[in-house]
Amino acid sequence: MLDRIRSTQDLRSLEHLELVRLADELRAETLKVVSETGGHLGSSLGVIELTIAIHAVFDTPHDKLLWDVGHQCYPHKILTGRRERMSSLRKKGGISGFTRRSESPYDPFGAAHSSTSISAGLGFSVGFDLAGEEGHVVCVIGDGAMSAGMAFEALNNAGSLGRRLIVILNDNDMSISPSTGALARHLSRIRQITDAPEAAATGRHNLFQNFGLRYVGPIDGHDLHTLLPLLRSLKEADPGPILLHAVTRKGAGYHHAEAAPDKFHGVNPFDILSGTQVKTPAKAPVYTKVFANALIAEARRDKRIIGITAAMAAGTGIDLFQKEFPDRCFDVGIAEQHAVTFAAGLAASGMKPFCAIYSSFLQRAYDQIVHDVALQNLPVRFAIDRAGLVGADGPTHAGAFDIGYLANLPNFTVMAASDEAELVHMVSTAAAHDSGPIAFRYPRGEGTGISLPAEGQALQIGRGRIVESGRHVALLSFGTRLAECLSARRMLADYGISVTVADARFAKPLDTALIAELFANHELLLTVEEGATGGFGALVLHYLAQKGMLDGRTRIRTLTLPDHFIAQASPEDMYDEARLTARHIAGQVRGVLAPHVSEVINGHTRARGGHQDATPQVHRAEDRG
Ligand SMILES: Cc1ncc(C[n+]2csc(CCOP(=O)(O)OP(=O)(O)O)c2C)c(N)n1
Numbered sequence: 001m002l003d004r005i006r007s008t009q010d011l012r013s014l015e016h017l018e019l020v021r022l023a024d025e026l027r028a029e030t031l032k033v034v035s036e037t038g039g040h041l042g043s044s045l046g047v048i049e050l051t052i053a054i055h056a057v058f059d060t061p062h063d064k065l066l067w068d069v070g071h072q073c074y075p076h077k078i079l080t081g082r083r084e085r086m087s088s089l090r091k092k093g094g095i096s097g098f099t100r101r102s103e104s105p106y107d108p109f110g111a112a113h114s115s116t117s118i119s120a121g122l123g124f125s126v127g128f129d130l131a132g133e134e135g136h137v138v139c140v141i142g143d144g145a146m147s148a149g150m151a152f153e154a155l156n157n158a159g160s161l162g163r164r165l166i167v168i169l170n171d172n173d174m175s176i177s178p179s180t181g182a183l184a185r186h187l188s189r190i191r192q193i194t195d196a197p198e199a200a201a202t203g204r205h206n207l208f209q210n211f212g213l214r215y216v217g218p219i220d221g222h223d224l225h226t227l228l229p230l231l232r233s234l235k236e237a238d239p240g241p242i243l244l245h246a247v248t249r250k251g252a253g254y255h256h257a258e259a260a261p262d263k264f265h266g267v268n269p270f271d272i273l274s275g276t277q278v279k280t281p282a283k284a285p286v287y288t289k290v291f292a293n294a295l296i297a298e299a300r301r302d303k304r305i306i307g308i309t310a311a312m313a314a315g316t317g318i319d320l321f322q323k324e325f326p327d328r329c330f331d332v333g334i335a336e337q338h339a340v341t342f343a344a345g346l347a348a349s350g351m352k353p354f355c356a357i358y359s360s361f362l363q364r365a366y367d368q369i370v371h372d373v374a375l376q377n378l379p380v381r382f383a384i385d386r387a388g389l390v391g392a393d394g395p396t397h398a399g400a401f402d403i404g405y406l407a408n409l410p411n412f413t414v415m416a417a418s419d420e421a422e423l424v425h426m427v428s429t430a431a432a433h434d435s436g437p438i439a440f441r442y443p444r445g446e447g448t449g450i451s452l453p454a455e456g457q458a459l460q461i462g463r464g465r466i467v468e469s470g471r472h473v474a475l476l477s478f479g480t481r482l483a484e485c486l487s488a489r490r491m492l493a494d495y496g497i498s499v500t501v502a503d504a505r506f507a508k509p510l511d512t513a514l515i516a517e518l519f520a521n522h523e524l525l526l527t528v529e530e531g532a533t534g535g536f537g538a539l540v541l542h543y544l545a546q547k548g549m550l551d552g553r554t555r556i557r558t559l560t561l562p563d564h565f566i567a568q569a570s571p572e573d574m575y576d577e578a579r580l581t582a583r584h585i586a587g588q589v590r591g592v593l594a595p596h597v598s599e600v601i602n603g604h605t606r607a608r609g610g611h612q613d614a615t616p617q618v619h620r621a622e623d624r625g
C-alpha cells in the first residue's frame with residue numbers, strides 16, 4: 001500500500017480498509033526507519049492513524065497541517081514524498097527531525113520548540129480569509145505542548161476571533177515524562193467520560209469550551225473507523241474554532257515503547273526485537289550528570305537549594321535531584337517563562353533556586369529573565385544545559401545566543417565551564433553567590449575525562465586562569481573550546497609560535513586584569529566561544545576599546561559561531577562548519593601572523609612595552625580562588 005503513495009492525492013483515493021492496511025505498513029516503516037537512524041520514536045508511532053486520517057480527509061498541502069513541536073512528523077514525512085530520504089533523518093545534509101518550510105510544501109510551518117502550532121495555525125486561517133481563499137487549517141498539538149502559556153494565548157485569541165480552525169489535541173497523557181499540572185488532571189477527568197457516560201454532563205463545560213472552541217471528543221485517536229467520518233464532518237462544519245480531543249498511546253503499536261514511553265521518546269538506533277538501544281561506551285561522564293550530582297552535593301549542605309525544570313527532568317538531570325529532594329524539586333511543565341519567574345519568587349523568599357533549562361528553550365523566558373530577575377537583582381541560578389551546538393536536533397536546539405542575551409544584563413554573573421571539573425566548581429560558585437543572578441553554561445554530551453574534584457570550590461567571581469603559558473599569541477577561551485585551543489597550541493608550536501592558553505571562566509564580570517595582561521604581552525589575542533557574535537568576544541573588545549588599548553600594536557580576533565544557522569550534523573561536523581576546531585583556530589593565528597611570523601618568532605617585532613619575554617604574571621592554573 002505504501003508503495004502506491006506518491007502524494008497525499010493517492011492516499012485520498014484509497015478505500016477505508018486500504019487506509020487501515022496503510023496504517024500497519026506506515027507504523028512498520030516508521031519503526032524500521034527510527035531503529036536505524038534514531039530519533040523521536042514514541043510520538044511518531046502515536047500519530048500513525050491521525051496522520052493518515054488528516055491527509056485522507058483534508059486537501060494538503062493546500063489545506064495547512066501544522067505539527068506542534070514537530071517531533072512526531074516522521075509518518076507525515078513518509079507520506080509526503082520524503083520516504084526515500086528517511087534514512088538520512090537528522091543526519092548531516094539529511095531530512096530534519098522536525099517540520100521545516102524549506103523541506104516541503106507539506107510543512108507549512110517549522111517547529112521544534114513546543115506550543116507554537118495554534119498561533120501559527122490561526123495566522124494561516126486569517127491569511128486564507130484575508131486572501132479571500134477557501135482553506136482548512138489543522139493543528140495537531142500534544143497534551144504536553146498544550147501545557148505551555150503560548151498555547152493558551154492562542155486558544156484565547158482563537159476563541160474570540162471565531163475563525164475556521166481545527167485543533168487536534170493529541171492526548172497520550174505523556175510529555176517526555178508523565179504529564180504534570182492541573183491541565184493533565186483536567187484532561188484525565190475528561191477522558192474518563194468515555195468510560196462513564198453519566199459523567200458526560202459534568203464534563204460538558206470543559207476548559208476548551210469555556211475558551212469558545214467547539215469541543216469534540218474524547219475519541220480513540222487510533223481508530224480510523226471513528227477518525228475518518230468525524231474529520232469529514234468537521235471539515236464541513238460551520239466556520240469557527242473546533243478542538244478535537246484524540247486519546248492516543250505514545251509508542252502505540254510497539255510494545256517496548258508503549259511499556260516505557262519516556263525511554264522511547266528520543267532514542268538511539270535500536271534493535272527492534274529487544275528494544276535495546278545502540279550506545280557507544282562513555283569515555284567520560286556527561287555534563288548533565290556531573291551537574292546533577294554537584295547540585296545534589298550542594299543541596300545536602302544547604303536546604304535552601306531548589307531544583308526547577310520545565311518538562312525536561314531527565315534531560316537536565318533534575319530527575320536525579322528529585323529522587324533525593326522531592327519536596328525541593330519542581331517540574332512546571334513546558335513553561336519556561338513561568339519557571340523563571342517562579343524561581344524569582346523563590347529567590348525573593350530567601351530560597352536558592354536552580355533553574356535548569358536548555359539554552360535554546362531558555363530563549364522563551366527572556367523578558368522574565370530581564371524584568372523579574374535582573375532588574376530586581378534576584379539570586380536565581382541558571383543551569384544552562386545544551387549550550388553551543390547540539391548535533392542531530394539542529395539549529396532550533398543550538399544553544400547559540402545565551403552568552404549575548406545574558407552578559408549584556410546588569411547584575412548578572414555569567415560563567416561557562418571549560419570542562420566537567422570546572423562545572424562542579426561553578427555549581428558551588430552559584431550556590432554560594434547570593435548577591436544577584438548567576439548563570440553557568442555547559443554543552444550536551446560527554447566531558448573531557450578530567451578527574452572530578454571531591455568537592456566543589458567556589459570560584460572567585462570575575463577571575464579567569466592561565467592554563468598554559470606562551471609568548472607570541474594568547475588564546476582566551478570561554479567554555480569547552482578550551483580543549484581545541486590547547487590542541488591548536490600544540491599545532492602552532494610546530495611553526496615556532498608560542499601560545500598562551502587562558503580560560504576566561506566569566507563573560508561577566510570580565511577578568512579585566514587577565515585580558516589587559518594578555519593583550520599587552522602578546523602579538524595577537526584571540527577570543528574563542530561557543531556562541532554567536534555579540535557575546536564574550538564583543539565584551540572583551542568593548543573593554544579594550546573603552547580603555548583606549550586598541551592602538552593597533554596588538555592584533556585581536558574574536559572567534560564565534562557564524563552569522564547563519566547551522567544545519568543538523570554531528571557536533572564535530574557542526575563545529576567544523578562553524579570554523580571553531582583546533583585546526584581553524586591554529587589557521588586563524590597563522591593567517592593573522594603570516595606577514596610577520598618570522599619577526600614575531602625572532603622577537604623583532606615593533607617596539608612594545610618591554611614585556612617581550614615576560615610570561616604574563618597573572619593567575620596560575622592552580623589558582624581556583
Ligand atoms: C519550548 C520547549 N520546551 C521544551 C521542549 C522539549 N520537548 C520536546 S517534546 C516535549 C514533550 C511534548 O509532549 P507532547 O506535546 O504531549 O507530545 P508527545 O511527545 O506526547 O507526542 C518536550 C518537553 C521543546 N521542544 N520546546
Ligand SMILES: CC(=O)[C@@H](O)[C@H](O)COP(=O)(O)O
Pocket residue numbers: 040069071112176266315386390393444
Ligand atoms: C523534541 C525535543 O525538543 C526534545 O526531545 C529534545 O530533542 C531533547 O534534546 P536532548 O536529546 O538533547 O535531550
Ligand SMILES: [Mg+2]
Pocket residue numbers: 142143144170171172173174175
Ligand atoms: Mg503527550
